[in-house]
Amino acid sequence: MTVTLALAAHVPHDAVASAERWLYAGEDPSFTLGGNLPRVAAGDALMRAAQRLRDPYLEWIGSLSATNASPEWWASHLAAKHPYPSLFARLCALAAARELATDGTLVVCSTPALLGELRRALPGARVEGARLGAARYRAPAAALRAAWPALRTFGSRAPAPLSRHLERLSPSARFALERTPGHRRRVLATLGAQRLEGFAGDDTALLVTWADARSIGPDGAYRDAHLGPLAAMLRERDISVAHLPRVLLGAPFRETVAALLDSGETFAFPDLYLDEADWRDAEDRSARWAPVIADDAHVADVPAAALAREYAAEHRRAQADALTHDALAAGLAQAGIRPARLIFPWEGHAWEQALTAGVHRHLPGTEVIGYDNVNFSSFALSLYPAAAEVGLRPLPDRVVTNGPTFTEVLRASAFPADRIRTGCALRHTALHAGEPAPRDERFVLAACSIDAAQSLELIAKAHAAFGDELVVKLHPASDAPRIHAGSPAATRFEDRPIGELLPHARLMLYTYSVVAYEALAAGTPPVFVASEVFLDLDQLEPFPDVGWSARTPDELRAVAATIAGLDREPWEERAREVVRQALRPTNDACVDAFL
Numbered sequence: 001m002t003v004t005l006a007l008a009a010h011v012p013h014d015a016v017a018s019a020e021r022w023l024y025a026g027e028d029p030s031f032t033l034g035g036n037l038p039r040v041a042a043g044d045a046l047m048r049a050a051q052r053l054r055d056p057y058l059e060w061i062g063s064l065s066a067t068n069a070s071p072e073w074w075a076s077h078l079a080a081k082h083p084y085p086s087l088f089a090r091l092c093a094l095a096a097a098r099e100l101a102t103d104g105t106l107v108v109c110s111t112p113a114l115l116g117e118l119r120r121a122l123p124g125a126r127v128e129g130a131r132l133g134a135a136r137y138r139a140p141a142a143a144l145r146a147a148w149p150a151l152r153t154f155g156s157r158a159p160a161p162l163s164r165h166l167e168r169l170s171p172s173a174r175f176a177l178e179r180t181p182g183h184r185r186r187v188l189a190t191l192g193a194q195r196l197e198g199f200a201g202d203d204t205a206l207l208v209t210w211a212d213a214r215s216i217g218p219d220g221a222y223r224d225a226h227l228g229p230l231a232a233m234l235r236e237r238d239i240s241v242a243h244l245p246r247v248l249l250g251a252p253f254r255e256t257v258a259a260l261l262d263s264g265e266t267f268a269f270p271d272l273y274l275d276e277a278d279w280r281d282a283e284d285r286s287a288r289w290a291p292v293i294a295d296d297a298h299v300a301d302v303p304a305a306a307l308a309r310e311y312a313a314e315h316r317r318a319q320a321d322a323l324t325h326d327a328l329a330a331g332l333a334q335a336g337i338r339p340a341r342l343i344f345p346w347e348g349h350a351w352e353q354a355l356t357a358g359v360h361r362h363l364p365g366t367e368v369i370g371y372d373n374v375n376f377s378s379f380a381l382s383l384y385p386a387a388a389e390v391g392l393r394p395l396p397d398r399v400v401t402n403g404p405t406f407t408e409v410l411r412a413s414a415f416p417a418d419r420i421r422t423g424c425a426l427r428h429t430a431l432h433a434g435e436p437a438p439r440d441e442r443f444v445l446a447a448c449s450i451d452a453a454q455s456l457e458l459i460a461k462a463h464a465a466f467g468d469e470l471v472v473k474l475h476p477a478s479d480a481p482r483i484h485a486g487s488p489a490a491t492r493f494e495d496r497p498i499g500e501l502l503p504h505a506r507l508m509l510y511t512y513s514v515v516a517y518e519a520l521a522a523g524t525p526p527v528f529v530a531s532e533v534f535l536d537l538d539q540l541e542p543f544p545d546v547g548w549s550a551r552t553p554d555e556l557r558a559v560a561a562t563i564a565g566l567d568r569e570p571w572e573e574r575a576r577e578v579v580r581q582a583l584r585p586t587n588d589a590c591v592d593a594f595l
Contacts, residue, residue, distance in 0.1 A: 003125040004106045005115050007133030011108055015128035019106035025097040025118065026110020027089045029533040030453035030486065033108065040105065042096050043532040043551050049095035049302075050088075050379060050535050056300045057081075057088050062386025064291065064308075069392050072289040074357055075322035077315040078308060079393075080350040081381035084451065087311040088381055089535050090114060095302050098122070112137060113310040117303055141314065155180025156276070160190070167254065171481075178253045181279050184271045187254050191261060196268040199242050200338035205234050205594075206268065206366075208244045208344035208355070211260060212251035214476055222263035226345040227371060228426030231265075233591040242266040242339075250477055273331030274324055282323035286316045322350040329358030338363055343594060346370025346399055348382030357394035369594055370396035372406050374427070374514040376582065377537040387414040395419065400593040402428070403584035405542050424590035425583030430499065431521040432585040437503040439523060443471045444560070445505035447498060447515045451534075452479040454511050456486045458529050462509050463488045465553035466560075471505070473498050475513070507563050509556070512537040517583055520546060520575035525563045527556065543578045546571065 006015050008024070008031055016022070022033050023040040033039070061081055065073065073079045078087060094114055098121050101107050107125075109115040112134045119125055155163075155177055163183060167174045177183050199206070207227055214225040222243075224231065231241045245267055247256050260267055291312050297305040312319075332338075342359055346352065356368050375383060385393050395416070400423040401407045407422045425431065446462045448455035455478060462470050472493050474480055484493065494501055498515060502508065502522035509529050510516050516539050519526040528538045530551040540547040548563065550556045584590075 002103060003101045003122050005118055005122075005125050005127045006106065006108055006129050007112065007115055007137055008108050008110050009136035010129045010133035011106075012129040015106055020104035022106040022108060023097060023100055024108050024110075024533060025093040025114055026108070027085050027093065027533060028110060028453050029451075029457035029531050031108070031110070031533070037106070039532075040100050041532060041552075042093075042100060043530055043536075045096035045099050046092050046533070047530075047536055049092040049099075053088070053091060053095065053299055053302060054379065054381070057091065058381065058384060058386045059388070060297070060299050060304065062388035064293065065386070065389045065392055067292050071323065071326060071354065071357060072285055072319070073291065074353040074394055075286075075325075075350050076289075076291070076312055076319050077350055078291060078312045080348060080353060081384075082315075082349060083380055083382060083537070086381075086535065087308060088379075090307050090311070091299055091302050091304060092535065093533075094118065094121075094307070101125075111307075111310060113306040116306060120303075144317070151176060152180050152182060155184075156182025156186070158183075160186070167252075174252065175249065178249070181271055181274065182276065184253060188257060188269055188271055191254070191258055193257065193261060193267070193269055193272065195272045195335055196242055196266065196337060198336040199240070199266075199268070200336055201240070202340045203238060204240045204242075204339040204341075206242050206244055206332075206337065206339040206342045207231060208246065208342060210248055210345070211245035211256055212248045212477055213256070215245070215256070216259045216263060220259070220262060222260065222265040224427075226373065226427060227343070228429060229586070230343070230371075230426050230591070230594070233426075233588070234594070236588075237591060237595065239595075242268055242337075244268045244270060246270065248477055250479065268332070268337060270328050273328055273335060278324055278327035278331075279320070282320040282327070285323055286320040289319075318350065322354040325351055325355040326358035326361065329355065329362040333362040339366055341367045341369055341594065343369045343371060345373040346383075346396060347373045347375060347380070348384075353394045356396060360394065367398065368396045370399045371423070371426070371594075372399060372401040372410075374402055374406075374425075374539075374583075376406060376409060376514075376539045377512075377541050378409075379535050379537050383410070383415075384413045385415055390414055390416060398594075402426075403580075403582050405582040409542060421593040423584070423593035424586040426586060426590065428517070428583045429586045431518065431579060431583060436521065436523050439503050441506035442504045444469050444507055444509065445498075445501055445524070446470060446472045446509040446529075447513060447519075448472065448474050448478060448483070449510075449512045450475045450478050451512070452482045452486075454531065454534050455483050457531055457533070458509065458511050459483070459487045459491060461529055461553055461556065463491060465556035468492075471501065473501055507560060510539075512539070514539050516540045516547060517579055521579045523568070523572050523575065525566065525571070527559055527563075529556070542582070546575050546578050 021038045209226050217223050400421045402425045444466045502524045507525045508519040516526040526547045528549040530536050548559045550559045
């Protein structure tokens with residue numbers, strides 16, 4: 001008996017039949033092997049590795065930044081320490097699998113590089129089906145690379161009636177078509193969208209934000225789900241405001257843009273400042289680029305070179321998209337758009353770094369201001385620069401937080417303290433409005449994150465723990481059809497706003513989501529459901545005294561029993577205090593942090 005290794009893309013029947021247990025090494029919480037083979041619980045080992053490797057990983061990325069500093073580097077998922085998907089999570093999975101794999105274990109690896117490193121780490125391990133598994137793993141990316149030139153040409157030149165037919169044919173056809181910048185430019189022209197020009201001066205602000213169905217209220221008026229009432233507050237200070245909307249890929253582009261135009265707000269649509277040559281240049285630069293990484297690179301004792309190179313290669317399309325933000329800044333400058341300040345929801349992602357660098361290069365008089373997008377986890381690594389990166393990494397000139405809590409979290413990192421301002425919770429103004437609704441506890445509420453796989457894992461554990469008592473609320477931007485299809489048949493889903501559901505929940509289960517603070521404000525005890533695969537990015541990390549956590553259905557039931565016996569009055573008082581610290585109430589002075 002020995003350890004067997006296989007890829008998740010192809011696990012041979014013989015590998016399963018000869019194993020006594022199986023272990024998953026990867027970052028897809030929805031992966032399951034099926035059958036009756038017992039699974040090795042990896043969540044605790046994964047988080048032990050994460051705690052041990054976090055600081056060395058930040059330092060290693062910092063050293064790579066010093067070596068690779070360039071527009072291509074800052075536009076990469078690798079430089080941004082991107083959380084979805086995460087190279088850091090793969091390194092932690094490798095460390096956990098090395099610890100847990102014993103004789104008779106089938107280790108199912110999510111990527112070829114993970115399998116290769118485990119093969120070297122576990123002498124005598126047997127590999128099954130790796131050649132076919134690697135081919136299946138690489139097939140989708142290879143198919144996209146092969147089809148992309150034709151798809152891009154189709155998006156730019158297809159007859160309009162045919163494009164409209166494909167948009168209506170299926171969500172996947174629409175999604176593929178809307179990935180082509182030529183199609184988006186044609187849709188904008190069809191809808192009559194015009195380039196904003198000549199937007200400049202000391203009294204101007206350009207707000208960069210995400211757009212989808214949430215961006216339009218029932219009355220057709222524009223509303224910003226990420227920056228809240230900031231535009232109106234700036235206008236009250238005689239600041240002229242325009243918006244640069246990034247339409248989320250899951251949102252129908254045509255319908256979203258039409259609704260934005262009908263709202264009467266002022267928009268600068270990014271696709272109107274980029275042309276085909278800009279996209280070709282970004283794709284060519286991404287295709288030619290390779291990071292300089294030493295062959296013997298390690299994060300602590302975990303080999304990192306092969307995993308990092310594989311990760312960088314996997315995300316070249318995202319890197320090309322990020323690279324276009326330099327050309328976008330140049331296009332804005334050529335159109336006379338030179339605002340005094342550019343403000344965006346800040347999470348430290350690659351496109352943000354590329355946009356920041358582009359604005360610093362092409363719009364030298366514009367201050368780049370990041371507004372903390374409500375993320376309190378120490379494992380949201382994209383928020384935390386390494387000390388070696390400060391002065392190199394394109395960081396915002398200023399970061400405005402939602403309140404004192406994240407100000408202190410950020411000051412404890414290497415982020416330059418003189419760039420941090422304490423602001424208010426602009427997107428959570430309702431949390432502090434009036435008294436909480438009367439409580440009428442009828443069910444257990446599961447509030448899902450935007451990630452479909454993570455949501456499926458949450459629902460499976462919650463349903464196993466609470467059965468018919470469970471009610472599920474999906475994130476408004478998640479892949480609802482996939483989640484519905486993968487959930488237990490009896491799962492009850494609710495479409496009502498979460499604020500209407502919380503007063504009726506005796507507890508709320510959550511994963512990577514700021515909704516925990518909404519639960520605290522409503523007096524609903526929040527329970528973080530830890531994953532077997534995904535790193536524990538608990539937004540209540542700064543306040544462990546007001547929340548609970550569990551990893552298994554049995555642990556969930558035990559926590560629910562503890563909460564049932566809770567002395568609620570002192571807990572509710574402390575919960576309200578936590579909400580005020582993390583999400584400071586909004587007032588007229590909140591805009592000062594941006595000015």
